[in-house]
Amino acid sequence: MDASTPVATPTTSQPDSHTLEEVWSRVEASRAPFCALSDSIWATPELNYDEVQSSAQIAAMLQQQGFRIERGIAGIPTAMVGEAGQGGPVIAILGEYDARPGLSQEADVAEPRPVQAGGNGHGCGHNLLGSAALQAASAVKDFLAAHQLPGRVRFYGCPAEEGGSAKGFMVRAGVFDDVDIAISWHPNAFSGVIEANSLACNEINYHFSGRAAHASASPHLGRSALDAVELMNVGVNYLREHMPSSARIHYAVTDTGGHSPNVVQARATVRYLIRARELPALQQLVKRVDNIAAGAALMSETTVSSQVLSGDANLIGNGPLEARMQTHLELLGPPPFDDADRAYAARFKQTLSQDDLKSAYDRYGLAVDYQRPLCDFVLPLRRPYSDMVGSTDVGSVSWVVPTVQVYGATYAIGTPGHSWQLVAQGKAAVAHKGMIHAAKIMASTAVDLLQHPELIAQAKAEHRARLAGVEFINPIPEGVTPPFPDNE
Numbered sequence: 256m257d258a259s260t261p262v263a264t265p266t267t268s269q270p271d272s273h274t275l276e277e278v279w280s281r282v283e284a285s286r287a288p289f290c291a292l293s294d295s296i297w298a299t300p301e302l303n304y305d306e307v308q309s310s311a312q313i314a315a316m317l318q319q320q321g322f323r324i325e326r327g328i329a330g331i332p333t334a335m336v337g338e339a340g341q342g343g344p345v346i347a348i349l350g351e352y353d354a355r356p357g358l359s360q361e362a363d364v365a366e367p368r369p370v371q372a373g374g375n376g377h378g379c380g381h382n383l384l385g386s387a388a389l390q391a392a393s394a395v396k397d398f399l400a401a402h403q404l405p406g407r408v409r410f411y412g413c414p415a416e417e418g419g420s421a422k423g424f425m426v427r428a429g430v431f432d433d434v435d436i437a438i439s440w441h442p443n444a445f446s447g448v449i450e451a452n453s454l455a456c457n458e459i460n461y462h463f464s465g466r467a468a469h470a471s472a473s474p475h476l477g478r479s480a481l482d483a484v485e486l487m488n489v490g491v492n493y494l495r496e497h498m499p500s501s502a503r504i505h506y507a508v509t510d511t512g513g514h515s516p517n518v519v520q521a522r523a524t525v526r527y528l529i530r531a532r533e534l535p536a537l538q539q540l541v542k543r544v545d546n547i548a549a550g551a552a553l554m555s556e557t558t559v560s561s562q563v564l565s566g567d568a569n570l571i572g573n574g575p576l577e578a579r580m581q582t583h584l585e586l587l588g589p590p591p592f593d594d595a596d597r598a599y600a601a602r603f604k605q606t607l608s609q610d611d612l613k614s615a616y617d618r619y620g621l622a623v624d625y626q627r628p629l630c631d632f633v634l635p636l637r638r639p640y641s642d643m644v645g646s647t648d649v650g651s652v653s654w655v656v657p658t659v660q661v662y663g664a665t666y667a668i669g670t671p672g673h674s675w676q677l678v679a680q681g682k683a684a685v686a687h688k689g690m691i692h693a694a695k696i697m698a699s700t701a702v703d704l705l706q707h708p709e710l711i712a713q714a715k716a717e718h719r720a721r722l723a724g725v726e727f728i729n730p731i732p733e734g735v736t737p738p739f740p741d742n743e
Contacts, residue, residue, distance in 0.1 A: 268707065270579070270582060270583065270586075270699070270703045270707075271703075274699070274702060274703070275583065275587075275699045275703075277398065278394055278395075278398055278695070278702050279587065279695045279699060281394040281397055281698070282390060282391065282394045282691060282695045282698050283691065283695070285390055285394065288316070289316075289386050289387070289389070289390040289690075289691075289694070290386075290687045290690070292312060292313075292316055292389070293383050293387075293681075293682075293686075293687070293690060294382070294682045295312055296309045296312060296313075296352055296381075296382040296386065297362070297377050297681045299312075300354030300355075300358075300359070300374070300375035300376050300377050300382075301352075301353065301354055301375065302353060302354060302356055302375060302740070303353055303414065303417060303419035303738070303740075304331065304333060304414055304415045304419055304737055304738065305333075305740050306352050306353050307332075307333065309352040309353075309382075309385075310326075310333040310334075310335065310352065310412060313335070313350070313352060313389060314326060314335055314337075314412070316389055317335070317337035317410060317412075320337075320389075320396070321396070322338060322339050322392075322393075323337065323339065324336070325337075328425065328428070328430050329421075329424050329428035329430055330424075330428070330736075330737070331414060331415075331421055331424060331425070331737055333415075334411075334412055334413060334421060334425060335411075336409055336411055336430065337389075337392070337409065338407055338408070338410075339395075339396035339400075339409075340396065340399045340400075340405070340406050340407040340408055341405065341407065342405040342406070342407070343405030343406035343407060344406055344407070344436070344704070344705060344711055345406075345407045345408075345409060345433055345435050346407070346408050346409070346434075346435065346436050346437075346438065346701045346704060347411050347436070347656065348388045348392045348395075348410055348411070348438050348439070348701065349388060349411045349413055349422070349438070349652065350384060350387075350388030350389055350410060350412055350413060350439075351384045351385050351388075351413050351414070351416045352384070352385035352412070352414065353414055353416055353417050353419070354375045354377045354378070354379075354382075355375065355376060355378040355417055355673055356375055357373055357374075357375075358374075358673065358674070358675060359373070359374030359376045359678075360376050360678040362679060362681065362682045362683070363599075363680075363683060364679055365602040365603050365605065365606055365676075365679065366606070367675050369675075376675070377677075377681050378672070378673040378674060378675075378678050379416075379417065379441075379672060379673060379677070380441070380442030380677065380681060380686070381416065381417075382681055383442050383663070383665055383681065383689070384440065384441060384442060386690065387440060387663065387691070387693045387694040387697070388694075388697065389410050390690075390694040390698075391693075391697035391698040391701065392408050392409070392410040392698075392701075394694070395408040395698050395701045395702055395705075396408050399702075399705070404705065406705040408701060409434070411430075411431075413425065413648070415737070416647065416648055416649075418458060418528075418564075418565060419565055419737065419738060420458075420565035420567055420648045420651070420730075421648060421737065422567075422649060422652050423566055423567060423651040423729060423730065423731045424737050426651045426655055426729060427729050431652060431655055434656045435656070435657075435711055435715070436576070436656065436657055436658075436659070436704055436711060437649075437652050437653070437656045437657070437658040438658070438660070438697050438700060438701055439649055439697075440661045440662065440693040440697055441647075441660065441662060441663070442662075442663055442665040442666065442686070442689065443662035443663060443664060443666075444664060444666060444667065444668040444669065444670060445615075445619060445662055445664055445668070446584065446590060446630050446632075446633050446634065446661075446662055446689070446692065447619075447633055447634025447635070447636075447662050448577050448580050448584065448634070448636055448659070448660070448661055448662070449570075449659075449662055450572060450577065450637075451569075451571055451572030451573075451653070452570065452640060452641060452644050453567075453569050453570040453644055453645065453647050453650050454501070454502075454503060454530035454531060454537075454569060454644060454645065454646045455531050455532070455533060455534045455536070455537040455566075455567060455568050455569040455646070455650065456528060456531075456566060456567050456646040456730070457529050457537060457563060457730050458527070458528050458529075458565045459526070459529065459541070459562065459564065460509070460524055460561065461484075461487065461524065461525050461526075462522070462523075462524045462559065462560050463483040463484055463487075463522065463523050463524070463552060463555075463557045463558070464480055464522055464558045464559075465477070465478035465480040465482075465519070465520070465521050465522070465557040465558075466478040466521055467518060467520070467521035468518075468519040469517065469519075470516065470517045471517060474519065477519025477521075478519070478521075478556045478557050479519050479520055479557070480512055480521055480522050480555075481511055481512050481523040482555045482557075483523065483552055483555040483557045483559065484511075484523045484524075484551070486551035486554055487525060487548050487551035488506060488525065490550060490551060491504055491506070491527070491547055494543060494547060499531065499536065500642070501531070501532045501642050502530060502531045502532065502536070502540060503529075503530040504527065504530070504540075505527070506525055506526060506528070507525070508524070508525050509524050509525065509526050510522065510523055511523055527544060529541055530645075531569075532569060533569050534568045534654075534727075534728065537569075538730075545561065548561065563731065563735050564735075564738045565731065565738060566651075566729070566730025566731045567646045567647060567651055567730060568650040568651045568653070568654050568727070568729070568730060570647065570649065570650045571650070571653040571654055571658070571721055572653075573653075573658065573659055573717055573718060573721075575717055576659035576704075576714050577659055578636065579659075579700060579704070579710060580696060580700050583696050583700055584633045584661070585633060587692070587695060587699075588633070589631055589632055589692070590630070590664050590688045590691075590692040591692075592630075592631065592664075592685065592688060595684070596629060596683075596684055596685045596688065597628050597629055599683060599684070599685060600629045600667035600668075600685060601628045601667075603666070603670060603676050603679070604667050606676055607667070607670065607671075609625065611669040611670075611671060612625055612669040614669075615668050615669045615670075616668075617643070618641050618643050619634055619638050619639075619641070620638045620639035621634075627668060628667055629664065629667065629685065630664035651730070651731075654722070655727060656718075659700065661693055661696045662693075663689040663690060663693030663696075664689045664692070665680070665686045665688075665689030666680040666683075666685060667680065667685075
């Protein structure tokens, strides 16, 4: 299986320009309410599975737009589906609305200035992501109704992408089983098709249990769980030399067992995030980390248990869908940024290093332009394969449904992900223009697919060919429940 290499497929007729213009006009006409929705979600940043206000705002907009709504899907209170249309193929458009911890920041201020010290912030642009996805779904709904065409569009409200893997739980619950095509997007510095380049991952707690004792008077009676954590970390550090160079392993000690150095700690927990290029390789790497944990317990005469919190599969690409979306991007062109937008972005560019700028271009195999503040072009479709990537729970969806995604240029080039700079730019005209641009591409791609069922068939055929009989084993095992705030 190779998720990154496209499989040769037949071509189909080009998209109808009148249809594209109509769909893009429908998106443009709905600019005001959806930009307002995005700004409102930006102002109420909520973490994994706790997106109560954000999901309520999304649901209210779904109702206002006339969707049939089902909330609490897959047993997740902040997840939902809104559907419109009848019969025909089912096109899913995926939205997110969770924030990041510790990134509170005032809007439009080009220096660190939290709204609330230690508070949350939309450091990945998910306020824009969910709003544009719903805006695109609404435009598709209205187009189908106006032209009395068969087909259904669904907006999937997906919480907890930031390490919560909600889409993986939703896949496991079967909520995508009757979907023909899935479409999504992500805020970025550049505009272009998102190619299938992400890491499969598992987030796992390793709980060590030992025996408490006085560290001076009776150290021989103690069995240190904290020692076991340290031994495990040492073992994993040695493992790094003997794993694929594209794999990643990160950890955080979440429970040291106490604060007194004069007590042998009877409990300790370390959380590992384990990543690999493809799902089968992840499963092998997790087993190796499990063995190291068992060895650490053996050496320290403690016991260890593991708890899977979440997991994402790697993205599976789709050549026909990516090529079609690229056509739409080239016909529409990049977001219509103006001189005021460029001056705005330049203020934030002054807070970035040359390394930030170089890294942004390197990721897409582009020559560095240290002067350009905003993206004024469309990325080429086939780009060098970068190892500097993360993980997304869209990957799990892409294993069960042919999936295509687009980047929307919504902030200054070089802005690091998960940064105060990204939060600060989240309500700007730049962000709104990039968001509307992404909504147009998602909506026109969905309508184009519904009008060309042969393209859906090609996408499904390639999806089968890419998987080549490899069984999808959800990285979230049966019995694992979502890590709701009260359950962690």
